[in-house]
Amino acid sequence: MPADEFRTKALTWLTEHARPFAGESADGNFAPSLKESKAFQKSLWEAGLAGITWPKEYGGQGLGEDEVIAFNEVASDFLLPTGPFVIGLGMPGPTILELGTEEQKKRHIPPMLSGDEIWCQLFSEPNGGSDVASLQTSAVRTEMGWLINGQKVWTSGAQFSDFGAILVRTDPTVPRHSGITMFIVDMHHPGVTVRPLVVATGDAPFNEVYFDDVEVPLDAVIGEVNQGWAAAVVMLRNERVTIGAGGRSRSNPLGYDALREIAADIGTADDTGVRRRLANLYARETAVAAFGRVLHEGALAGNPIGARGSAAKLAGAELGLWASDAAEDIVGQDIALLTGKSAKAARMILRAPGSATAGGSNEIQRNIVAERxxxxxxxxxxxxxxxPFNQLKLSK
Ligand SMILES: Cc1cc2nc3c(=O)[nH]c(=O)nc-3n(C[C@H](O)[C@H](O)[C@H](O)COP(=O)(O)OP(=O)(O)OC[C@H]3O[C@@H](n4cnc5c(N)ncnc54)[C@H](O)[C@@H]3O)c2cc1C
Structure with missing residues (x-):
């Protein structure tokens, strides 16, 4: 289907089914329930608008990057309740498509796309965040499969996830990057305990997750046993591209469009300082989006994104921090009230430092860009x- 035809199809569908951004962006009232999000994702998928580049045999649309760009451009005029699916579709999904078995793809990809099953990513631990390879959650081989014990932390969306992609240590006698395996774990297993962590906004976007004798079958391995580091690299690459290389979104509360609307509402849009800030923000957003597009188009032409995904993630995080400062200047001290039209921007300001840490901190991205x-x-x-991992001096 030509991209223009797809754009028209997406616009028609979204106009009928989604809430437009205009007038709603800054009121802070858009808080869809999980049920609403699931219903929306299902109808999006049924309309042929989810998994645009994913293979048709697993429920995707089998289309190209032009259609993704067309969809993103059209969708940025709407508020989409798709937050719960961002991790599954951005990280475990592409990793299973790249490394998973045929059975895993057939079993897990369609319900991921339809929103029937939600996924989380279980990498970070209390002593293994930036240094994921130091993880201590372990799995030992049993007659039936593997038995997982340990603790993960900062797991976004674990409280409503059905499955997780977990990294665990399966061989402590080899160096730390070598004895790790990635598994699919059922988050409803009785040995899984999820405890929410509340942040400055009052929300609990992420969790501590405890694993006590959680059994997983042999066919739950993503990739190969003890080759989990390679699988993690694939997933982190997808994560960084998902976080950093998205397009400009008019519905981003810290984006140019939302802040310009707030400035117009409070009567500062013609102020020279505000205009300079907005113009600068527009230029930065456009540059980050253009970089993302170059990466995606290059990947389709056979030039893998690789470590440049870290540059995209870094650029996206720096943009968020810069936009936070700009928003404070544009709105002024009223932004601290967390009420009215700027409430959503204020919440995003509180979240921006977290975005600069999630998916690997800015320092880690700089290290990756420097080295690779x-x-x-x-x-x-x-x-x-x-x-060997079992000879390292690690804190418990
Ligand atoms: C909003 C949010 C959502 C998240 N969601 C998930 C999730 O769903 N699943 C998941 O597994 N994890 C998740 N994380 C965890 C995230 O991946 C980690 O927080 C991140 O990797 C940093 O690890 P840490 O918190 O242990 O910090 P540390 O690794 O302890 O780092 C502390 C500080 O030291 C710096 N530092 C560390 N090592 C180096 C180095 N070698 N060179 C220079 N500086 C260094 C870091 O940049 C940082 O400033 C999330 C985090 C956030 C904030």
């Missing part, structure tokens, strides 16, 4: 890459 894109010397932290 620019070819600079390795971080000294990599010195113990050859020591």
């Amino acid at each position: 894109v620019l070819g600079l010397p390795k971080d000294p932290g990599a010195a113990d890459r050859k020591t």
